[in-house]
Amino acid sequence: MAAIASPVMATVPRELTPWQRALRRLVRRRGAMVGLALVIFFVAIALLAPWIAPHDPLGTSWSAVRKPPSAQYWFGTDEIGRDVLSRVIWGARASLLAGLVSVAISLSVGVPIGLAAGYLGRWADMLISRITDAMLACPFLILAIALAAFLGPSLTNAMIAIGIAATPVFIRLTRGQVLAVKVEDYVEAARAVGNSHLRIALRHVMPNIVAPLIVQATLAIAAAVIAEASLSFLGLGQQPPAPSWGSMLNTAKNYVDNAPWMAVWPGLSIFLLVLSFNLLGDGLRDALDPRHG
């Protein structure tokens, strides 16, 4: 049998999945792309810190206390003679971790609880909702401060404290989405067919809440980085000598007059990182919500 030449296919535009369409919209928003680029930049710096930092971030030098930027110390030195550039580079790890781990905690605790509340309904829902309301009624930073004070001053405890304090938002968000989806026809159909609750939750409910969760998570990362800096201001974040932008800024604010370089670089870094997560989050929201596209 002669080989059949493959028929010439007419170029039919492929049907794009909703995700691909969203991605296209995202790429078109310049602000979000700038944000994404900056995030990738900072993540790269954090990962490559051991190789790109010119000096030991903990290495002190008594003769080089508060020296202005020079060839040897590009960003100058701090109050006990450490290289600011190296500390900014290594500090990226702490600040990024503060953002990412806190939100990871919020997500991993908040989403399951929200699912439970929305799906189980009745008493479980009432209990969870009241507790969530109670947490939301307390000022976020107060909760974080009390938790961090309880756990003890350290970066890890700050992340846990921020993560817990930010959880109610995700519980509420998840629960809201679950309630909206629960009444959809396809979910009722799935139940009718005999799927287990868990299966329905995972296969039908989850995909629908992923979008708003991604948006909220991105914005929450931005807020968490700021929160770590705020906790550092009160002495509760990353503890010296380990660097984090927040604690560097906190120390540097006392030297703004005679050593401004100590504050400028960590301040600028926080600003850019948080701004980029905010831009990215906003862009994601626009991209994932067709009404805005």
Added chain:
Amino acid sequence: MKVTRLALALVLCAALPCLAQTLRIGLAEDPDVLDPTLARTFVGRIVFAALCDKLFDLDENLKVVPQLATGYEWSPDYKALTIKIRPDVTFHDGEKLDAAAVKFNLERHKTMQGSNRRGELAPVASVDVLDPATVRLTLSAPFAPLLAILTDRAGMMVSPKAAQAAGEKFSLKPVCSGPFQFVERVAQGHIVFERFANYWNKGAIHFDKVIYQPITDSTALLAALKTGQFDLIERMAPSDVPALKGDTRFRVAKIVEIGYQGITFNIGKSERAQKNPAGKDPRVREAFELSLDRDAIVQVAMSGEALAGNQWVAPTNSWYAKSVPIPKRDLARAKALLKEAGVPNASFTLMTPTTPDAQRVAQVVQAMAREAGFEVKIQSTEFTTTLNMADKGDFEAFVLAWSGRPDPDGNLFSHLACKQPLNYSGNCRADMDDLINKSRSTVDAAARLKLFEQIAAMEAKDRPIVYLYHRHWLWGYTGKLSGLRMIPDGLMRVQNLRMN
């Protein structure tokens, strides 16, 4: 008629110093309870200096001078102190300050629930009124620090009538006999006093009002001085001094404090002492001290605004034991000692309060000690928690600051005598206790100094506390303010202060 009155006012104004002046003082933190019996913070004492006069005061050389008292006399066996009280002194509410009032106050300090002065006045067995202008304090044993104690809160006199009437609420509207009287207080906001017209020394007061405002952030505090919001700020950050030095509108006043900053080791307060090399072995502590360069610590951590020291009083203090000088850094010997002790890389945890000063010192110490082989782990702990942990002995080493008392006993007894409340190191030696107790009851200065020298030598060998330095009290103030006296207790007196 109106014109005449106006003219009269103007004439009077020209004749007498026309006082519409307000003195604005910036504090580094908010004071606590405004009751001398219950008060427990350093910053509260700054405010008391304008509100409550005391029996005695201090001068620049830490000598006791009269204030509400005009004189005193010890009995030959030094077990009774007779105090003569200044006549014609009234409290802010018009009540007379007499011997009965003094007796009331001293007993209030000793017996009131929650009083923080009880320990200070413990050796006072009884107070007797000899006549309306004389009291006699009878002691259970001679007690050299007594006069110095009466220059602080324990010597402050409040109006008995007001105290009895207000009971627990007295601190909300304190009534004393100082140059200024209480007007109002907004917690964390401001404290307002106004001139007391019948102050016994009113000629020395040139302000109508005093307003204290706490600003916890040192950058904001300095900014407030620079913008003219304050006339005077206390406890400037050492790094802010150069900023003011260059500005001709302002001045910086500094004096070495009567307190100290040091590292307290747990050598017996709890079992934790035995679980780390520094607590167990005095050679390790010696190696640690030898690995430190105190002058460099002062330079780097305190921007030079401190005086290196190795005892509970500063080297400039008349009670300093000159026979026990500050050891020089000796890395070689430090390493040798560690080797001898069998721990070339001795490691211990340094509990550090989250205050900026303590954090800097800890980091500098960590880096210096590392050069001798030490592995110091900084454990940052919230200040309030450090007090608790120290009290329980739940620490290995602790960066501890002590605000200081005018008499050296106040820096020594409670910290180094066996089982005393502030003895966080757990230091307990019968021979040292004996010497310390003797020093409390020895009134002769030369004999007392000899005792301190022996105690200092003992302490320097054992090192329950490694004293590091004594800070400078740093005040920033407008050049227009004159008459400021720098007294080592760090409290500003309002008498003779004048705005030009």
Added chain:
Amino acid sequence: MGDYLIKRLAAIVPTLFFVSVMIFGLQQLLPGDPAVALAGEDNDPNVVAYLRGKFHLDDPFPVRYWYWLDGVFHGDLGDSVRIQKPVTALILEKLPVTIELAVLAMTIALVIGISAGVVSAVLKDTKWDYAANIFALWGLSTPNFWLGILLILLFAVKLGWLPASGYVSPFEDLKANLAAMIMPAFVLGNAIAAVLMRHTRSAMLQVLSSDYVRTARAKGLDERVVVLRHALRNALVPIVTLGALQFGELLGGAVLTEQVFSIPGFGKLIVDAVFNRDYSVVQGVVLFTATAYITLNLLADIAYFLVNPRMRG
């Protein structure tokens, strides 16, 4: 509607109960013995024992909670151990300060946020959109305390236009009061402006593509009129309800801003009390602000409910 209202009101009680348990529990969990902390520098054992007795610190948790709750029902929120003043007096003292700061901050936030949101929505995807975005976002992207210090250094120290910090009562000197409050209000308002901008933008975009607006355009109305009178008015409803929530959050205290500018409001009060282990103050103030927040929440929802059906029609 009545049904909904009753359900919401009924939910308040358990919520407040959880708030009180949570904040009480957190306080008690804070490390360290509060009696030692409050006894101060001298650590006199008599004082420590006295404080332990006075505040029932040796009693088990539920007993302590009960003492406190009992007090709350009698209007007694306890005393601040640090300065021996009743907590209720402290709250009344600081409430006007906090409210003034919140009102000023909200005003600034509304002005910046709404205008940036409108510009961003109407001129979507142009450079004005990005500019408005960045302008509103930069306030959210800087830590409060840092922005505050920068403003102090610029406007107070360098330029001398405004006081560095502190607070003056408006009844004493209105001008000085506003001069002292403008910077902290700006720092706070900035962050909220970003949130308001986002929501304004969302709401505007939604409304701008609605039938209602298309009809208005078809009628031939001037674009500006369409935007301002028709679109914005409709978009304002969710924005204002959100604003009410943000206001409620502000009541919880602008913790860091008050620290930097030394404004004696709730934020500074609570933070200092946490660090001083002044339990009664933290518990009392948080309970108060939580109640206020929940009430505002409820009012906002009711307002939304009331206004909505008419708007939709």
